[in-house]
Amino acid sequence: MNVLIIGATSAIAKAAARQYAARGECLFLIARDDKRLQEMSEDLVVRGADSVNSASLDLLQHDQHSQAIDEAASVLGTIDIALVCHGSLPDQEQAENDFAAAEKALDINGLSVISLVTALAATMKLQGNGKIAVVTSVAGDRGRQPNFVYGAAKAMVSTYLQGLRGKLLPHGVQVIDIRPGLVDSPMTAHLEKGALFSSPETVAAKIVKSIDGNRHTVYAPGYWRLIMLVVKSIPEAIFKRLKF
Numbered sequence: 324m325n326v327l328i329i330g331a332t333s334a335i336a337k338a339a340a341r342q343y344a345a346r347g348e349c350l351f352l353i354a355r356d357d358k359r360l361q362e363m364s365e366d367l368v369v370r371g372a373d374s375v376n377s378a379s380l381d382l383l384q385h386d387q388h389s390q391a392i393d394e395a396a397s398v399l400g401t402i403d404i405a406l407v408c409h410g411s412l413p414d415q416e417q418a419e420n421d422f423a424a425a426e427k428a429l430d431i432n433g434l435s436v437i438s439l440v441t442a443l444a445a446t447m448k449l450q451g452n453g454k455i456a457v458v459t460s461v462a463g464d465r466g467r468q469p470n471f472v473y474g475a476a477k478a479m480v481s482t483y484l485q486g487l488r489g490k491l492l493p494h495g496v497q498v499i500d501i502r503p504g505l506v507d508s509p510m511t512a513h514l515e516k517g518a519l520f521s522s523p524e525t526v527a528a529k530i531v532k533s534i535d536g537n538r539h540t541v542y543a544p545g546y547w548r549l550i551m552l553v554v555k556s557i558p559e560a561i562f563k564r565l566k567f
């Protein structure tokens with residue numbers, strides 16, 4: 324199978340790429356750091372990937388997205404799976420008080436993802452098949468005080484994917500929304516770790532399995548579905564007073 328991974332140097336994407344490499348898949352990686360892409364490509368070949376190609380791109384450059392997807396499609400032949408896995412956790416206080424910071428966070432976690440998904444949808448519609456998997460977050464399920472700018476961007480993507488899923492159904496294209504909970508990665512390096520943190524490997528295993536299956540909305544690990552059900556069921560009159 325031919326797998327495109329966007330945001331490939333992220334801890335979660337890297338763990339997923341290793342699992343695809345072990346299965347002997349053909350990989351195309353997109354991330355912004357060329358040196359790390361090269362190192363990762365060499366490692367994935369050693370781990371069993373059939374082939375690994377890559378392109379470096381700052382994903383805030385929306386005008387380059389179509390070209391990057393076209394390049395990946397032309398190298399891979401067809402894109403069977405596209406995993407979109409980049410993002411950034413902004414400083415909530417800063418983003419709340421300085422719109423420029425909020426705008427950047429909404430762009431990298433929201434608009435850039437939708438721009439990439441737009442290009443992927445066009446390519447996969449032409450192919451008549453494919454799977455688009457996007458890593459969003461449980462943070463998009465409800466706007467919480469500590470991270471609602473990030474959460475708003477993730478919610479935007481999840482809502483977008485919900486609509487797109489139906490549009491792409493007749494074209495044989497599957498859309499999967501992957502919502503991890505807390506993951507021990509560079510993004511959360513500054514946070515104190517607790518029992519609810521998972522490893523990138525655990526989340527990646529769930530991602531790969533969900534893409535193989537016929538899933539649409541996936542919580543990773545699965546118990547986050549229950550946690551978020553509880554969080555979503557808290558009446559707003561109480562929820563608005565909660566600081567967590």
Ligand SMILES: NC(=O)c1ccc[n+]([C@@H]2O[C@H](COP(=O)([O-])OP(=O)(O)OC[C@H]3O[C@@H](n4cnc5c(N)ncnc54)[C@H](OP(=O)(O)O)[C@@H]3O)[C@@H](O)[C@H]2O)c1
Binds near residue numbers: 355410411502509
């Ligand atoms: N960690 C968590 O608790 C958690 C929870 C739920 C969802 N997620 C989501 O999981 C995905 C992967 O995150 P992670 O936890 O694996 O964290 P990570 O290792 O920090 O990965 C974030 C990635 O996004 C890339 N990125 C940021 N801005 C970019 C830009 N302008 N252009 C290109 N790439 C850019 C970073 O590139 P560089 O490597 O070059 O910096 C990095 O590889 C993200 O969508 C994140 O929102 C994470």
